[in-house]
Each structure stands twice: as C-alpha cells, then as structure tokens.
Amino acid sequence: MYKIMNYKLLVATEVAKAVDNILSEEDIYKKIERPKSSDMGDLAFPAFMLSKSLKKAPQEIAGELINKIDTSKFEKVEAVGPYVNFFLDKNSFSSEVITNVLKEENNYGNNSDGENGNVTIDMSSPNIAKPMSMGHLRSTVIGNSIAKILEKNGYNPIKDNHLGDWGTQFGKLITAYLKWGNEEDVRRDPIHYLVEYYVKFHKLDKEQPELDDEARDWFKKLENGNEEAVRLWKWFREVSLEAFNETYKTLGVDFDTYNGEAFYNDKLQEVVDILKDDNLLVESRGAQVVNLDEYDLNPALILKSDGASLYITRDIAAALYRDRTYKPVKNLYVVGSEQTYYFNQLKKVLEKMNLDSAKGVEHVPFGLITVDGKKLSTRSGRIILLNDVLNESIDLAKKQIDEKNPELPNKDEVAKEVGVGAIIFGDLKSERINNIDFVLEDQLKFEGETGPYVQYARVRAESILKKGHADKYNFSDVSLDNKQSWATIKLIQSFPDIVKEASENLEPSVIAKYSLRLAKAFNKYYANERILDDNDELESRLALVKSVSIILKESLRLLGVKSPDEM
RNA sequence: GUCGCAGUAGCUCAGCUGGAUAGAGCAACGGUCUUCUAAACCGUAGGUCAGGCGUUCGAAUCGCCUCUGCGACACCA
The missing domain is CATH 1.10.730.10 (Isoleucyl-tRNA Synthetase; Domain 1)
Known part of the structure; x- marks a missing residue:
C-alpha cells in the first residue's frame, strides 16, 4: 500500500534532534498542534515545556530552535512568540496527498484497526404494530453510520434490529382486532389500523375491565402456542415489518438480523439456570434479582414476583446468544441516553456471569427528542411520525x-x-x-x-x-x-x-x-x-x-x- | 433526595482531550450570476464561554462547590 508521509512525525523528529533529546520524540509528537490560521504555518511546536528545564523564556527558546532545526525539508520554519511554526512544502505535499487519494479512491482512509473483529450493533428496534417515530430515526441512523464507520476501520459490523415483537400488548391487540378489526384494512395500512385498535382498546378498558381479562387470556394463549393467537401474532409482525421495511428502504438502511424479543423466548430459562448455577440469583421482595450493591447499583430484576421475565432477561439472553454466535469484540447498544442506568446494570450482570464479550458491551447513548421541551409518547398523542x-x-x-x-x-x-x-x-x-x-x-x-x-x-x-x-x-x-x-x-x-x-x-x-x-x-x-x-x-x-x-x-x-x- | 448528562452570539451548534486575537450556520443588514449549477461566495453586526474557587507558565477545555434545564432511580421497555 502507498504509504503517506507522516508530517507530524517529521516535525517531531526534527525538533527532537534540535533539542538534543531533552524531550523524547513521542512527547514532542503529542504536543505538536495545528495553528488556527494558516499564516501561522501548518504545524506548530509550542516551546513552553522546554522553558523549565532550559530556564529560559519560551520565546527565546523558539528563537534559538529555528537556527538548530534542519529546515531543508520544509518550505519555511519561523518563530512567532513562544511557537515554532512549520510551513510544509506545498508542492510535494499536495502531489503526494492527491496522488494517494486518486489511487485509493473510496478506500482512501481505510485502516485495519478492527482486525476483522465482529461488532454486534443493537439498533433501531421499533415496536410491532406501532409507527416509527423520530426517536427510532436516531437509533437507526446512528447505528447505521457507526456500522459503516467501523467497517472502514477494519471491523465486521453485524446490525441487529432488536424488534419489540413480544409482550402483553399483543394480548390487547389480538382482543381488539377480533372485536373491531377488519382484515382488509390491516392489509391496506397495517400500522394505522393496528394503532387504531390499540388506542380504542385503551379508551374502553377503563370502563370495561373485562377487556383486560380477555387480553391477558389471549397473551397467555399466545405464550402457550395457541394456533389462532400465534397466527395473528405472526401476521401482525409480518405486515408491520413490511411497513418498516418500506421506511428502511427510504432511509437506505438494512440489517443483518431481525432477532426481536420473541426470538429469545425459548432462551430465557437457560439464563435463569445459569444465574442460579453461578449463585448470582437471590430472592428479594418476592422477585428474583442479581445483587449489584458492590457497584452502587440497584439490583437487576430477572424474574418478577409472579415469575414472569423482564426486559433484562431477554437482553441477557441476547448477549449470551451474540457471545456464542459471533464472539464479538464489541457489543453495542444504540439506545437513548435515558437508559444509561439500565445498561450499567446489564453490563455488570454480564460481567458477573463472566461472559467473554461482557467487556465489549457498550451503551452508545443519544439525546432525547422532545417537542416543546416535552418527551414524546404514543399515549399522549405527542408523536412525530x-x-x-x-x-x-x-x-x-x-x-x-x-x-x-x-x-x-x-x-x-x-x-x-x-x-x-x-x-x-x-x-x-x-x-x-x-x-x-x-x-x-x-x-x-x-x-x-x-x-x-x-x-x-x-x-x-x-x-x-x-x-x-x-x-x-x-x-x-x-x-x-x-x-x-x-x-x-x-x-x-x-x-x-x-x-x-x-x-x-x-x-x-x-x-x-x-x-x-x-x-x-x-x-x-x-x-x-x-x-x-x-x-x-x-x-x-x-x-x-x-x-x-x-x-x-x-x-x-x-x-x-x-x-x-x-x- | 441520590446519580447521570448538559449550560459557549438572538436561535442551533463547533472548539482537534490544556495553548496563539473564542469560531461556524441560521436569523438581520449590505454586496456578488453575459464566464465551471447563486442549494453558492464575500462583507457588517453580534460574547461576563451559567457563576465562583482551585490546579497550571497558560483553562471554554481539568478538579471542587453553587445555580439552571433534562433524564434515570427494581416488578415498563
């Protein structure tokens, strides 16, 4: 590969020679800076740090340095106050840089720092039967860009769309659909109508608590593999995904996997077993938790007091799955900054489990999107599609x-x-x-x-x-x-x-x-x-x-x- | 209350992990198309870097305190 000259190093070498190695080349290299204005040169060495050992004013040192430095490799070297300013040879520099770009083309800037290591990226993660909002845009677009950047740096990114495709809301959705739904409508505009049913359900369930019982019942059926429930769930998931894919296509984003929450359903028991075997699981207030006192964190709730799993249970299962499948050097979560505390807990639990990739777990937070300074929420109707x-x-x-x-x-x-x-x-x-x-x-x-x-x-x-x-x-x-x-x-x-x-x-x-x-x-x-x-x-x-x-x-x-x- | 993140021009944000007179864009005002696409370019104006103390030769940048805003703080995700 064409090796471009490191001009900063050149300056560091010349300065080091001129000061008889009072300072090491490395130290000098670190201190070299780029002047704000180009009439102060292209690279500059501040002489402050020499003033103590030489017992001279930095201005004086800078002035002496320009006489000692071999200036032949530069267009010009001059002392301005406490700085030694280096002007690069424009002609050869330009020629070298441009020739290199034209040779490498879009590979210019590639490096192999990542050593081909796998990096899983948990991103986008819209909820089935709900519209994508501006919040999802951030996770999608940031995750997508990070994947491309990592790839250019020699990593092998794996983009995983961690769909919200499981949970009690599907009981509600099935109930609502069976009561008020219409197959044709859903086919035509799935998200729109599914949301409509969902909202209607929430409007009515205050006065008709039997609706909630029905919903709970349907979710139970879904969990137990009831044919009708599973069929509807699959269908909702499919049509939602089609609608999402339309948006992803517009955005120019694709994924390597769509392992949503449902994907981990059959992998939760193992998580509980492992935690038990490692003696990490303890009972607290009726729930099963992993204690995180030593990290000044609240305990991580693995199983609710009714025995049901929680979000973190699935995330542990996901981390375990990724660990085994990809042996990732990094496992990134592109999720809003409001979940920082949660990801601290997750990472510590994974570390306690001695998961190989636990050290590589990293929350990549981003700021909140608000309207008039207030948080968005589907329920309040404050949502931007x-x-x-x-x-x-x-x-x-x-x-x-x-x-x-x-x-x-x-x-x-x-x-x-x-x-x-x-x-x-x-x-x-x-x-x-x-x-x-x-x-x-x-x-x-x-x-x-x-x-x-x-x-x-x-x-x-x-x-x-x-x-x-x-x-x-x-x-x-x-x-x-x-x-x-x-x-x-x-x-x-x-x-x-x-x-x-x-x-x-x-x-x-x-x-x-x-x-x-x-x-x-x-x-x-x-x-x-x-x-x-x-x-x-x-x-x-x-x-x-x-x-x-x-x-x-x-x-x-x-x-x-x-x-x-x-x- | 505890923890986290943030506070820089009217607005939105940079400021290369401590260095030279704090920079852009938008908005405002003025200029530039018979010549490579004016979605551009040039100029004017706009600052107590939230406040204070400290570290340092040197602080918007690092540390501590205060104020303000947002967020999180076990059976949601």
Missing part, C-alpha cells in the same frame, strides 16, 4: 429542483436522495448526546450546514469533471502550489485521522462536521479559482476536484447519505 417528516422533506426537495434545475432527468430519485439526506445529515451532524427539541422547519433546511450543502458541493465538483473531460487524464503529475487550494488539500490529508476519530468515539458527527469543512473549503476554492482555465495546472486542479468528489461521496456514504451526481 417519521414517514411524515421524510415525505415532507422529499416534497420540499422536489420543489427546489423544479425551481432551480427543472431540466434534471431523474427528479424524483434525486428529490428523495436530497430530502432524506437532509433529515439523516441533520440528525448526525451534532454530537449524538445532545437533546433535540423537534421543530419541523429546522429539519427542512437545505442551506448552510446541511446535507444538501455537502451534496451540492460534490455536484459542482462532478459537473466540472464532466465539462473538463477529467476521465481522459491519468493524473500522473500533480503539482499544486497555490494558496487557494491549500486549505482543501490539508483537509483531504486529514481524512484518515477523521475516520479513526469517528470510530474511536463511535461518533458519526465527526464525519459530518468534517464533510462540512471540506465542502466549505471546496466551495471557497470554486468561487475564487477558475478551475477549467486551460493552463499548466489544469490537470492538477482537476485532480484536486476529483479527490474532493471522492471524499465527499465517501463521507456521505459513511453517514448513510446518498450523493447524487446532479441536483
């Missing part, structure tokens, strides 16, 4: 296309890519832990720091490449030596670091923010430089444009956002 938001965004994108580029061939396809891209990007661009107070107009923005902004930057790049017949060049001799392109090139060079950072922090926003920076730098370049001018550097400029296009597309791909060639 994901499909509605996506459709509105797609419609708006369509309008924009009709206005700005009416001749565009595949308008509907592009409107979808832009509209959906705006929603996904909007969700991923800020740190996932931040809460989001939902305002529709905020979501439907296509200008400024948005997905469409990044898409548009690449569209411009593609347009130039087409007009300049870029495919006839082989870009063998790239040389760019001007100020306009410099910011863009430095960003391109940093992409592999960004990919690592995103992976280490499990943070898609790192990629999103990077893509904005690159798009912005490119737009600026585009505005100030005539790329298609026929002169010496034409080929090199096209090579740069091509590199930008490759990386913008790859960045968006890592976020799960499509990148149209025209818009």
Whole structure:
C-alpha cells in the first residue's frame, strides 16, 4: 500500500534532534498542534515545556530552535512568540496527498484497526404494530453510520434490529382486532389500523375491565402456542415489518438480523439456570434479582414476583446468544441516553456471569427528542411520525429542483436522495448526546450546514469533471502550489485521522462536521479559482476536484447519505 | 433526595482531550450570476464561554462547590 508521509512525525523528529533529546520524540509528537490560521504555518511546536528545564523564556527558546532545526525539508520554519511554526512544502505535499487519494479512491482512509473483529450493533428496534417515530430515526441512523464507520476501520459490523415483537400488548391487540378489526384494512395500512385498535382498546378498558381479562387470556394463549393467537401474532409482525421495511428502504438502511424479543423466548430459562448455577440469583421482595450493591447499583430484576421475565432477561439472553454466535469484540447498544442506568446494570450482570464479550458491551447513548421541551409518547398523542417528516422533506426537495434545475432527468430519485439526506445529515451532524427539541422547519433546511450543502458541493465538483473531460487524464503529475487550494488539500490529508476519530468515539458527527469543512473549503476554492482555465495546472486542479468528489461521496456514504451526481 | 448528562452570539451548534486575537450556520443588514449549477461566495453586526474557587507558565477545555434545564432511580421497555 502507498504509504503517506507522516508530517507530524517529521516535525517531531526534527525538533527532537534540535533539542538534543531533552524531550523524547513521542512527547514532542503529542504536543505538536495545528495553528488556527494558516499564516501561522501548518504545524506548530509550542516551546513552553522546554522553558523549565532550559530556564529560559519560551520565546527565546523558539528563537534559538529555528537556527538548530534542519529546515531543508520544509518550505519555511519561523518563530512567532513562544511557537515554532512549520510551513510544509506545498508542492510535494499536495502531489503526494492527491496522488494517494486518486489511487485509493473510496478506500482512501481505510485502516485495519478492527482486525476483522465482529461488532454486534443493537439498533433501531421499533415496536410491532406501532409507527416509527423520530426517536427510532436516531437509533437507526446512528447505528447505521457507526456500522459503516467501523467497517472502514477494519471491523465486521453485524446490525441487529432488536424488534419489540413480544409482550402483553399483543394480548390487547389480538382482543381488539377480533372485536373491531377488519382484515382488509390491516392489509391496506397495517400500522394505522393496528394503532387504531390499540388506542380504542385503551379508551374502553377503563370502563370495561373485562377487556383486560380477555387480553391477558389471549397473551397467555399466545405464550402457550395457541394456533389462532400465534397466527395473528405472526401476521401482525409480518405486515408491520413490511411497513418498516418500506421506511428502511427510504432511509437506505438494512440489517443483518431481525432477532426481536420473541426470538429469545425459548432462551430465557437457560439464563435463569445459569444465574442460579453461578449463585448470582437471590430472592428479594418476592422477585428474583442479581445483587449489584458492590457497584452502587440497584439490583437487576430477572424474574418478577409472579415469575414472569423482564426486559433484562431477554437482553441477557441476547448477549449470551451474540457471545456464542459471533464472539464479538464489541457489543453495542444504540439506545437513548435515558437508559444509561439500565445498561450499567446489564453490563455488570454480564460481567458477573463472566461472559467473554461482557467487556465489549457498550451503551452508545443519544439525546432525547422532545417537542416543546416535552418527551414524546404514543399515549399522549405527542408523536412525530417519521414517514411524515421524510415525505415532507422529499416534497420540499422536489420543489427546489423544479425551481432551480427543472431540466434534471431523474427528479424524483434525486428529490428523495436530497430530502432524506437532509433529515439523516441533520440528525448526525451534532454530537449524538445532545437533546433535540423537534421543530419541523429546522429539519427542512437545505442551506448552510446541511446535507444538501455537502451534496451540492460534490455536484459542482462532478459537473466540472464532466465539462473538463477529467476521465481522459491519468493524473500522473500533480503539482499544486497555490494558496487557494491549500486549505482543501490539508483537509483531504486529514481524512484518515477523521475516520479513526469517528470510530474511536463511535461518533458519526465527526464525519459530518468534517464533510462540512471540506465542502466549505471546496466551495471557497470554486468561487475564487477558475478551475477549467486551460493552463499548466489544469490537470492538477482537476485532480484536486476529483479527490474532493471522492471524499465527499465517501463521507456521505459513511453517514448513510446518498450523493447524487446532479441536483 | 441520590446519580447521570448538559449550560459557549438572538436561535442551533463547533472548539482537534490544556495553548496563539473564542469560531461556524441560521436569523438581520449590505454586496456578488453575459464566464465551471447563486442549494453558492464575500462583507457588517453580534460574547461576563451559567457563576465562583482551585490546579497550571497558560483553562471554554481539568478538579471542587453553587445555580439552571433534562433524564434515570427494581416488578415498563
């Protein structure tokens, strides 16, 4: 593989030599920083830490250092106050970076840190017979992006949709359906009608408590494998999943497994047995619990006092199953931050069980979505339907296309890519832990720091490449030596670091923010430089444009956002 | 009450895990399309980094305290 030069290391080596190794190369390397402004150079060494051992002012040290440092490998080295600023050789740096990108193409930035280790990702997890809301969007889109980021870092992600497809609500649903339901309606619009029945049930059961008895009875039948109950359950599950898959298709997300809660039904007894054998299970207030006092946590309830299992029982079964099936190096749960406490408990229980993958269990929390500062809930009717938001965004994108580029061939396809891209990007661009107070107009923005902004930057790049017949060049001799392109090139060079950072922090926003920076730098370049001018550097400029296009597309791909060639 | 997360421009957020004059986008105001797609670019204005104390040569960043908001605190998921 083409090995790109590590410029930071180069600086560290030169500084270490110049200070006669008073500080180790490693220590210096860690302290090297990137100046905010490019007229202060490309890399800088702050001389503060030398002032104690040399007993001199850092300004003085910086001034002396520039005379000792071998400057031949740099364009310029200068002392500014307490800093030694290094200016890289633009020509060779640019040439090296761009040649590398064009060679690697969308593999640029790949690394093998993950050593092909399996990573299970518990994500999305909508409830059967309920609509997907904006809350599900977050888990889906964050999980999807993390999977792609991990893959680029050499891991093998396994996306598991942990469907909410079991529980007492199915007793209610079956009861309601048999009383008021209609097969044709459910076929036509499953979620809509199933929710309607469910809501009706909840309205009436206050005055008709016999409904609850009936529901309980149906759930019991379902658990015991009653044919009618199982048939209906399977059917509800199937039609719901079809509706979900429609949404997933729109979002461009797929899964490796759909092991919902029901999948673990026959695996719960073993969990209880194992906990008993390990003497971890104790009785408390009539329930079976795992004590977690030593971690300052409340006990984890494994079985209710009536003997029924709980959510954590299934999660333990799931962790056990994943442990055996995949031997994961990480087992991630992309679930809202309100469940942090719960996941602390889960992890500790798994550790007490000595599960190999317990150390790799990690909750990947994200902030709450609220409306007017209040939590969403199906019951209160404060809910935002994901499909509605996506459709509105797609419609708006369509309008924009009709206005700005009416001749565009595949308008509907592009409107979808832009509209959906705006929603996904909007969700991923800020740190996932931040809460989001939902305002529709905020979501439907296509200008400024948005997905469409990044898409548009690449569209411009593609347009130039087409007009300049870029495919006839082989870009063998790239040389760019001007100020306009410099910011863009430095960003391109940093992409592999960004990919690592995103992976280490499990943070898609790192990629999103990077893509904005690159798009912005490119737009600026585009505005100030005539790329298609026929002169010496034409080929090199096209090579740069091509590199930008490759990386913008790859960045968006890592976020799960499509990148149209025209818009 | 205890624990967790957060508090940076009118609004939404960055600030590279301690460094140079705190940065973007939106909104406001002004400028730029006979030339590569104006979903863009340029400019103006906007700050007690919630408050306090401490560590340090140096703090928006680390520690402690206070205030404010949100969330979680065993038979829901």
